[in-house]
Amino acid sequence: MRQVKFILALWKANIQAAMEFRAAFFTQVIFMMINNGVYFIFWVLYFDKFNAVRGWDINTMMLLFGIAASAWGIGAFFFGNFISLAEVIVGGRLDYYLSLPRPVLLHVLASKSIGSGMGDLIYGIGSFMLSGYFTPDGTLRFLLGVFAGVCIFIGFLVIVQSLSFWLGNTVALSQFALSALLTFSLYPSVLFDATTKFILLTIIPAALIGTIPAEFVREFSWQSAIQMVSGSLVFLFLSIFIFKLGLKRYESGSAIQVEV
Amino acid sequence: MKKYLSILSMQIINNIAYPGDFLGRSISIATFIFIFAGLWGTTFMIANTDVINGLTFPNMVWYFMMAETLELGRPRINRTISEQVKNGEVAYILNKPYNFLLYHFSAGLGDGAVRMTLNLIVGSIVAWILAGAPPPLLGWLMAFVTLIGAWILHFCFMALIGLAAFVVEETNSFELIYQKLVFILGGFLFPIDMFPTWLQNISYALPFPYMMYAPARLFVKPDVDLFWRMLGGQVFWVAVFVFLLAFVYQRSEKYLTVNGG
Amino acid sequence: MSSIEVNNLQKTFQTKRKAAGMRGSLRALFKPEYTSIEAVRGLSFHMEAGELLGFIGPNGAGKSTTIKILTGILHPSSGDAKVLGFVPWKERQKLAYHIGTVFGQRPQLWYHLPAIDTFMLFGKIYELDDRETKKRIAFLSEAFEIQDLLETPVRKLSLGQRMRCEVAASLLHRPKLLLLDEPSIGLDVVAKQHIRDAIKRMAQEENVGVLLTSHDAGDLEALCRRVIIVNHGQIVYEDKVSNLKRKFLTRKMVEVRYAEEVSPNFSIDGVEILKVGSYGVKLRFDTTKTPVDQVMSHLSQAGELVDITVSDPPLEEVIAKIYQDAQPGMRT
Numbered sequence: 001m002r003q004v005k006f007i008l009a010l011w012k013a014n015i016q017a018a019m020e021f022r023a024a025f026f027t028q029v030i031f032m033m034i035n036n037g038v039y040f041i042f043w044v045l046y047f048d049k050f051n052a053v054r055g056w057d058i059n060t061m062m063l064l065f066g067i068a069a070s071a072w073g074i075g076a077f078f079f080g081n082f083i084s085l086a087e088v089i090v091g092g093r094l095d096y097y098l099s100l101p102r103p104v105l106l107h108v109l110a111s112k113s114i115g116s117g118m119g120d121l122i123y124g125i126g127s128f129m130l131s132g133y134f135t136p137d138g139t140l141r142f143l144l145g146v147f148a149g150v151c152i153f154i155g156f157l158v159i160v161q162s163l164s165f166w167l168g169n170t171v172a173l174s175q176f177a178l179s180a181l182l183t184f185s186l187y188p189s190v191l192f193d194a195t196t197k198f199i200l201l202t203i204i205p206a207a208l209i210g211t212i213p214a215e216f217v218r219e220f221s222w223q224s225a226i227q228m229v230s231g232s233l234v235f236l237f238l239s240i241f242i243f244k245l246g247l248k249r250y251e252s253g254s255a256i257q258v259e260v
Numbered sequence: 261m262k263k264y265l266s267i268l269s270m271q272i273i274n275n276i277a278y279p280g281d282f283l284g285r286s287i288s289i290a291t292f293i294f295i296f297a298g299l300w301g302t303t304f305m306i307a308n309t310d311v312i313n314g315l316t317f318p319n320m321v322w323y324f325m326m327a328e329t330l331e332l333g334r335p336r337i338n339r340t341i342s343e344q345v346k347n348g349e350v351a352y353i354l355n356k357p358y359n360f361l362l363y364h365f366s367a368g369l370g371d372g373a374v375r376m377t378l379n380l381i382v383g384s385i386v387a388w389i390l391a392g393a394p395p396p397l398l399g400w401l402m403a404f405v406t407l408i409g410a411w412i413l414h415f416c417f418m419a420l421i422g423l424a425a426f427v428v429e430e431t432n433s434f435e436l437i438y439q440k441l442v443f444i445l446g447g448f449l450f451p452i453d454m455f456p457t458w459l460q461n462i463s464y465a466l467p468f469p470y471m472m473y474a475p476a477r478l479f480v481k482p483d484v485d486l487f488w489r490m491l492g493g494q495v496f497w498v499a500v501f502v503f504l505l506a507f508v509y510q511r512s513e514k515y516l517t518v519n520g521g
Numbered sequence: 522m523s524s525i526e527v528n529n530l531q532k533t534f535q536t537k538r539k540a541a542g543m544r545g546s547l548r549a550l551f552k553p554e555y556t557s558i559e560a561v562r563g564l565s566f567h568m569e570a571g572e573l574l575g576f577i578g579p580n581g582a583g584k585s586t587t588i589k590i591l592t593g594i595l596h597p598s599s600g601d602a603k604v605l606g607f608v609p610w611k612e613r614q615k616l617a618y619h620i621g622t623v624f625g626q627r628p629q630l631w632y633h634l635p636a637i638d639t640f641m642l643f644g645k646i647y648e649l650d651d652r653e654t655k656k657r658i659a660f661l662s663e664a665f666e667i668q669d670l671l672e673t674p675v676r677k678l679s680l681g682q683r684m685r686c687e688v689a690a691s692l693l694h695r696p697k698l699l700l701l702d703e704p705s706i707g708l709d710v711v712a713k714q715h716i717r718d719a720i721k722r723m724a725q726e727e728n729v730g731v732l733l734t735s736h737d738a739g740d741l742e743a744l745c746r747r748v749i750i751v752n753h754g755q756i757v758y759e760d761k762v763s764n765l766k767r768k769f770l771t772r773k774m775v776e777v778r779y780a781e782e783v784s785p786n787f788s789i790d791g792v793e794i795l796k797v798g799s800y801g802v803k804l805r806f807d808t809t810k811t812p813v814d815q816v817m818s819h820l821s822q823a824g825e826l827v828d829i830t831v832s833d834p835p836l837e838e839v840i841a842k843i844y845q846d847a848q849p850g851m852r853t
Contacts, residue, residue, distance in 0.1 A: 009642050250594070
């Protein structure tokens with residue numbers, strides 16, 4: 001409860017900061033919605049031509065985009081530092097969070113808001129509402145799917161970027177991991193062979209963000225539910241654990257001046 | 261001319277200096293082609309056919325390899341230009357003994373040359389493994405010729421978006437939309453051959469096919485007729501956009517000398 | 522009661538060595554070489570509650586590393602420390618409620634927001650209720666003379682104004698101990714004075730202990746009673762500031778400018794003339810050997826003074842002198 005109040009105060013400050021540049025903020029939100037919409041035309045064209053691929057049709061695809069965009073949007077808007085954590089660590093900017101009496105990881109993540117994320121979130125919700133699965137129980141499943149997506153997005157990226165504690169600058173690696181995760185999450189994993197599917201459930205958990213939640217909203221199954229819940233919990237706890245472990249090795253940018 | 265060459269080579273050296281980035285990019289290219297091959301491999305299998313709208317599966321994979329080469333190698337100068345416009349740096353650059361646009365053209369070309377070479381090498385290896393032998397020599401030739409026009413068109417778009425910072429605060433959003441228009445109407449994700457006719461008509465009336473579809477399609481299925489049509493379209497659109505860019509640039513320059521940056 | 526207790530503290534950083542250029546990068550990628558840097562080497566000291574302690578030394582002496590260990594930001598390689606009874610790296614969150622920190626080179630105020638918004642956010646972070654926060658802000662803004670700055674986005678403030686807001690923010694939750702790392706870095710003389718006065722006043726009124734690092738001896742003279750000088754991660758000197766002043770800050774550098782031209786063979790007994798220009802003179806003297814008023818009267822007799830600057834020797838020189846005095850055998 002204490003932490004909830006604290007997070008709310010951080011979000012308030014984020015919104016105040018966004019409102020300092022409100023014209024840019026609203027432009028970003030609207031353009032991000034258009035951007036996603038135009039990108040989705042690809043799937044409209046595709047399913048117009050091929051109808052269905054292994055049980056996937058345009059409606060399932062709208063679910064997938066709805067979940068992935070909402071999950072990404074929530075991450076970006078409310079926990080915006082989850083894509084710049086490596087820079088924060090390497091740049092010694094954890095000092096600030098470490099000198100305040102709050103959980104460091106939570107504090108870092110929620111201290112930045114990416115305005116365009118709101119555009120993704122609105123688009124995602126819209127895509128879900130138009131998908132044809134907008135029923136009471138469909139909505140519940142959608143919410144669970146989005147929750148899993150947020151956990152996986154954030155957990156996965158925190159793990160990759162926490163490697164900075166050991167390896168130094170991993171900004172390039174993190175960017176690659178992010179783009180791989182995002183790209184794969186926007187395609188149904190039924191397209192791929194068994195090995196790739198396994199990779200998409202583990203090392204690059206993109207299937208847990210897109211395919212599995214979308215199939216779960218389409219039709220309830222215990223298998224998907226368990227995969228989603230256990231996947232999110234594993235990634236969430238692993239990310240906290242690895243981050244805390246790394247924190248002991250944090251160097252606060254003190255030792256980086258040395259170049260021989 | 262010499263100074264632009266040195267800007268170009270500076271940019272190339274700059275790009276090679278970070279081996280980590282290099283590795284990251286190579287894996288990215290491989291990943292993209294892998295996903296694309298997965299999608300179309302399955303599609304051809306389910307449709308139970310070898311040819312869709314005149315294109316085979318190997319055609320599709322090599323098509324995407326060339327399109328991705330251009331997408332990764334196109335100039336990305338809009339952010340730099342916007343920044344320079346916003347923080348007033350542009351006013352100082354105008355006084356320097358080189359042309360502002362040609363400077364960015366050379367820098368972008370140096371950057372793009374490295375990325376495109378890397379993509380051609382890594383992409384060809386991956387495409388070869390996934391889809392078999394590459395297209396014939398004529399395809400490579402036609403692709404290279406039309407790449408030039410496509411690249412110049414991309415440059416004009418990027419420069420115009422960058423210069424838009426004179427008028428609006430947020431220009432990064434324009435880049436997103438431009439990129440998505442190229443993705444769809446330019447035939448990046450979906451070759452124009454597969455569009456319904458009405459959309460093909462819309463697409464050909466716009467510059468986007470000449471910025472993406474032209475080199476990729478000619479690469480996998482070289483065709484003399486199509487080549488001249490595409491080249492003609494490129495010449496037309498390059499003329500239009502170079503004129504537009506020159507006009508906008510001159511207006512901005514005047515605006516600067518009047519308002520002082 | 523002591524507020525800081527440090528025993529044989531050590532901190533070693535492992536740094537990857539990388540030679541310049543492409544070849545160096547490749548080599549570092551496949552066969553990294555490591556160098557150890559001992560930033561803190563066996564530091565021991567203590568600080569009383571409410572004490573004003575200066576922690577000075579040249580750049581890279583280990584001051585910031587020590588402060589970061591004492592706030593729980595860094596884990597030490599070995600050794601013990603207790604701050605207000607807490608072990609910082611184990612009880613970081615609990616400790617954070619009782620200390621205030623300012624890192625001169627790392628602003629804590631939100632850049633795009635007015636300072637008041639960050640103050641309110643800090644109120645939430647430290648779990649103060651809103652009424653209390655507002656009362657405290659009113660008090661601090663009066664003490665630091667920032668009433669008129671609170672509503673302005675921080676990015677539009679000058680460095681000196683911003684620094685006053687930073688220090689005020691660090692006092693919001695009534696800490697018992699204030700750790701200031703280079704609070705005056707980059708400030709001009711007036712802004713420095715301003716901030717020193719405010720810190721001094723708060724320390725007296727609320728009995729806040731202050732541990733201050735700086736590489737400016739002026740901060741020390743103005744604020745602290747006791748001083749620890751560190752160099753290469755070790756304590757080289759520890760005494761009252763008044764003693765330090767008496768023993769080592771005795772050499773003053775004076776620059777004067779005259780309204781009319783000065784004669785080129787300008788000289789005063791017991792004073793080292795460093796430079797004679799056509800309108801100005803730069804000189805150095807030792808206040809224990811040559812009385813200040815004697816030098817001053819000589820200077821004013823020489824012509825109509827238009828400007829005068831008196832400065833302390835740079836810290837490096839003081840440290841060199843401390844080494845000389847401590848180990849006379851090493852003198853060359």
